[in-house]
Amino acid sequence: MPLLAAEGLTRRFGALVANDSVDLTVMPGEIHALLGENGAGKSTLVKMLYGLLQPDAGIIRWKGDAVTLPTPKAARGLGIGMVFQHFSLFDALTVAENVALALDDARPLRAVSDELADISRAYGLPLEPRREVWRLSVGARQRIEIVRCLMQNPDLLILDEPTSVLTPQESEGLFATLRTLRAEGRAVLYISHKLEEVRGLCEAATILRQGRVVDRCDPRQQTAGSLARMMVGAHIAEVRRARAEARIGPVRLRVDHLSVPSEDPQGTALKDVTLEVGTGEILGIAGVAGNGQDELFAALSGEVRAPEAGNIVLEGTPIGWNGINARRRAAAAFVPEERLGHAAAPRLPLSENALMAGHAKGGFTRRGLIDRGRMLGWVDAVTHAFDVRKGPRDPEARALSGGNLQKFVVGREILGKPRLLVVAQPTWGVDAGAASLIRQALIDLAARGASVLVISQDLDELFEIADRMAVIFHGRLSPAYPAEDLTREAVGLLMGGEGFGPGREAA
Amino acid sequence: MRLTLDRRDGAGMAGLFLSPLLAVALTLASSIVVFWLLGQDPWRALNVYFLMPVSDFWGVQEVAVKATPLVLIAVGLALCFRSNNWNIGAEGQFLIGAICGGGIAVWTQGWGGPWVLPLMLVAGMAGGALYALIPAVLKTRLRVNEILVSLMLVYVAELLLDWLVRGPWRDPFGFNMPQTITFAPEATLPLLFDGGRMNLGTVITLVVVVVATVVMARTLKGFEIKLVGEAPRAARFAGFDDKKLTLTVFAVSGALAGLAGVMEAAGTVRQLLPGFSPGYGFTAIIVAFLGRLNPVGCLIAGVFIAITFIGGENAQIILRLPRDMTLVFQGMLLFYILACDTLILYRPRLVPRRAPA
Ligand SMILES: Nc1ncnc2c1ncn2[C@@H]1O[C@H](COP(=O)(O)OP(=O)(O)OP(=O)(O)O)[C@@H](O)[C@H]1O
Ligand SMILES: [Mg+2]
Numbered sequence: 059m060p061l062l063a064a065e066g067l068t069r070r071f072g073a074l075v076a077n078d079s080v081d082l083t084v085m086p087g088e089i090h091a092l093l094g095e096n097g098a099g100k101s102t103l104v105k106m107l108y109g110l111l112q113p114d115a116g117i118i119r120w121k122g123d124a125v126t127l128p129t130p131k132a133a134r135g136l137g138i139g140m141v142f143q144h145f146s147l148f149d150a151l152t153v154a155e156n157v158a159l160a161l162d163d164a165r166p167l168r169a170v171s172d173e174l175a176d177i178s179r180a181y182g183l184p185l186e187p188r189r190e191v192w193r194l195s196v197g198a199r200q201r202i203e204i205v206r207c208l209m210q211n212p213d214l215l216i217l218d219e220p221t222s223v224l225t226p227q228e229s230e231g232l233f234a235t236l237r238t239l240r241a242e243g244r245a246v247l248y249i250s251h252k253l254e255e256v257r258g259l260c261e262a263a264t265i266l267r268q269g270r271v272v273d274r275c276d277p278r279q280q281t282a283g284s285l286a287r288m289m290v291g292a293h294i295a296e297v298r299r300a301r302a303e304a305r306i307g308p309v310r311l312r313v314d315h316l317s318v319p320s321e322d323p324q325g326t327a328l329k330d331v332t333l334e335v336g337t338g339e340i341l342g343i344a345g346v347a348g349n350g351q352d353e354l355f356a357a358l359s360g361e362v363r364a365p366e367a368g369n370i371v372l373e374g375t376p377i378g379w380n381g382i383n384a385r386r387r388a389a390a391a392f393v394p395e396e397r398l399g400h401a402a403a404p405r406l407p408l409s410e411n412a413l414m415a416g417h418a419k420g421g422f423t424r425r426g427l428i429d430r431g432r433m434l435g436w437v438d439a440v441t442h443a444f445d446v447r448k449g450p451r452d453p454e455a456r457a458l459s460g461g462n463l464q465k466f467v468v469g470r471e472i473l474g475k476p477r478l479l480v481v482a483q484p485t486w487g488v489d490a491g492a493a494s495l496i497r498q499a500l501i502d503l504a505a506r507g508a509s510v511l512v513i514s515q516d517l518d519e520l521f522e523i524a525d526r527m528a529v530i531f532h533g534r535l536s537p538a539y540p541a542e543d544l545t546r547e548a549v550g551l552l553m554g555g556e557g558f559g560p561g562r563e564a565a
Numbered sequence: 566m567r568l569t570l571d572r573r574d575g576a577g578m579a580g581l582f583l584s585p586l587l588a589v590a591l592t593l594a595s596s597i598v599v600f601w602l603l604g605q606d607p608w609r610a611l612n613v614y615f616l617m618p619v620s621d622f623w624g625v626q627e628v629a630v631k632a633t634p635l636v637l638i639a640v641g642l643a644l645c646f647r648s649n650n651w652n653i654g655a656e657g658q659f660l661i662g663a664i665c666g667g668g669i670a671v672w673t674q675g676w677g678g679p680w681v682l683p684l685m686l687v688a689g690m691a692g693g694a695l696y697a698l699i700p701a702v703l704k705t706r707l708r709v710n711e712i713l714v715s716l717m718l719v720y721v722a723e724l725l726l727d728w729l730v731r732g733p734w735r736d737p738f739g740f741n742m743p744q745t746i747t748f749a750p751e752a753t754l755p756l757l758f759d760g761g762r763m764n765l766g767t768v769i770t771l772v773v774v775v776v777a778t779v780v781m782a783r784t785l786k787g788f789e790i791k792l793v794g795e796a797p798r799a800a801r802f803a804g805f806d807d808k809k810l811t812l813t814v815f816a817v818s819g820a821l822a823g824l825a826g827v828m829e830a831a832g833t834v835r836q837l838l839p840g841f842s843p844g845y846g847f848t849a850i851i852v853a854f855l856g857r858l859n860p861v862g863c864l865i866a867g868v869f870i871a872i873t874f875i876g877g878e879n880a881q882i883i884l885r886l887p888r889d890m891t892l893v894f895q896g897m898l899l900f901y902i903l904a905c906d907t908l909i910l911y912r913p914r915l916v917p918r919r920a921p922a
Contacts, residue, residue, distance in 0.1 A: 359802075361801055361802065381804055382801075382802065382803075382804045383804035386804070392802075394802060396798075399796050399798050399799060400798045400799055400802055401799070401802065402799060403792055403795050403796035403799040403800075404795075404796065405795050405796075406791070406792070406795060406796075410788065410791075410792075413788060414792065414799060414802070414803040415802070415803065417785055417788075417803065417804075418804055423785065426784065427779075427783040427784060428783050428784065428785065428788065
């Protein structure tokens, strides 16, 4: 008997049918993948299974009985746990306090700490109960969320894009845990855009396209390519690179011995960072999250000023003291890592989100007044060029699925024809088709003579597009090496700090 | 059973207009019940409260006189609140505006000229703006809570006014009453019509409403205010400086409250005295929210609240109802608008305590 069976689940958002009569069956002891393009309706489906959204039609069966799930608490009561992509933890509290707060029954903190320690040992999820959350890495935070679910002893664990923020090593740790859970007869429902990962981990998959189930398969019998084809219903283009030597020209961006203390106490200070990006070149910066990437982005964008104007030189002009808009007027563009709240304002329509990044260069105002027509025109242009899927013409940013919003914020900057583009995690949470679209756009931008600096944790991505690569570790940057001279192992060693002597220049 | 609230989809625009209208209708309906309980004929009472004030031209002018400071202050507060800056001390800025402008009237008594009135208006705005900058500077420099500082400065302003009209500025021929001299004609705002009290201040306020509407809807400054309030980090990415903006919106709302103060002194009261303001600066907070933090909304809400003020005075005389009825109205109105907002944005649902397994 299936553990969970959804029959004909339907959910609408206004005129848009996010889930259209979806059937899903999860067996006990199974790791079941839920695949689909951005906006296919994966998050919507699992939110219904966890009691966060109410279906408009259809039934959910749990161990054979039809159930209603009015709240997440009801779902937890049955034995369903869920880990969201965006964590819900209190930074100032300790690990144990965070776990205790989320339990449905009140238990003394002592008992919670002990149980937490047991679970974290049993499932290989190392956690120190007394650490404050703000000191922890993203991976450790996710382990808290997982332990928190396991404390409720669930029969089904739902994970929504758990590995998009993890390092490869952290991902491996997570997979080991999930395999342990499977061995105990528990089921896992797993959403991911990383198809290789799904092939290695899952034994069943349900594939959604535009809210409908289009296929079911055993991913072990498939290739990443065939899975991607099922998702999009078409072949995904390979990213094509131009010959590097031919086009890379003189230096456009030079960062010269840049040291910046971090603004927040949890951050990493930049120490003596030096780099150069030539015209037509893509420089990749790899590194484990939290090693100064946020600080480097802020210093390059001008959200944080450099100590010396000459620390950052763009086309021969020192810009270290310029703000972000002065840099934009000098034909630079920026895509921050965090989409909602940083790159885009969640509750404002896309047109105003276009204005946000574009107002400095003018073009959206006429005689001092904002021109809505031009803003909408820009939204249409981005939508068309980057295949942004949305319901109405100008929805609020938060109504877009994660990947579609990412396509919008990347497209918004690239269409502005920048000569320098600084982009962090360009394909974070984006499906395979959209990821290749974005990567190709970056390559094409460089081929037209722009300089592109990509900060990414995804090594596959960097090897695919970067001409040269450097590694950031504890706020220091390694020299940049031509990508074809590097191996994955060499980069991995650098990411682990090999060759970064304490207090010395990077090797 | 337990009550939960689910967010409704796509109720944005409708709620914007529906909610205030519904709130007004519910307030009227409830007031019928209240009048009936008080042993009054509800229709007669409603008539006294809501129709009599606007039944003749003199009454309409009185409503305008009351609405003018409310609307002017509320428009400034709306800019502040939109950008997540909580100026609760408009009452103090209003009084300081009146003091700065009124001081010029007292000082130039007997030797002034046509330049006095413009100078008074400018002084009132400057005084209000500077007074509002105190909490703003403390917030941006030292991260002091602006709600507390702006609120406490209200009491400072009240006591300052009290001291001035009892001490240095007291009318020498005023039988020792705590008040200044009555302002000279060149220190007062011209009336718009004979036989009423509506003055130039109302026109100035309407101009401010129009300008504020255009600024909010069509300029980058308006967009900046909205963006800083909605998503501060995104505002920084857009290159907007939130600290500078805090100073700007506090200064603007202080200037508008100060302008309202000096216009009240120069146009309506024509002297300074202790209980000079019936709490306009606080009532304007209700007006700003009732008007959805939108300048035109503030205009409509200000007129409505002004009618209840005048209606309350009428009811005191004709029906012998206590003045507190007006406050009851305003309280009910605020309560209903919050309730309507919630119910339009969310769908309440009774859910069983345990899910059936
Ligand atoms: N609260 C909402 N209001 C309106 N539309 C919504 C809302 N939530 C989701 N949608 C729409 O429903 C569709 C499905 O979204 P969903 O978040 O389920 O996609 P997804 O498969 O999880 O995509 P991704 O991989 O990008 O996260 C999208 O078109 C999205 O725009
Ligand atoms: Mg999703």
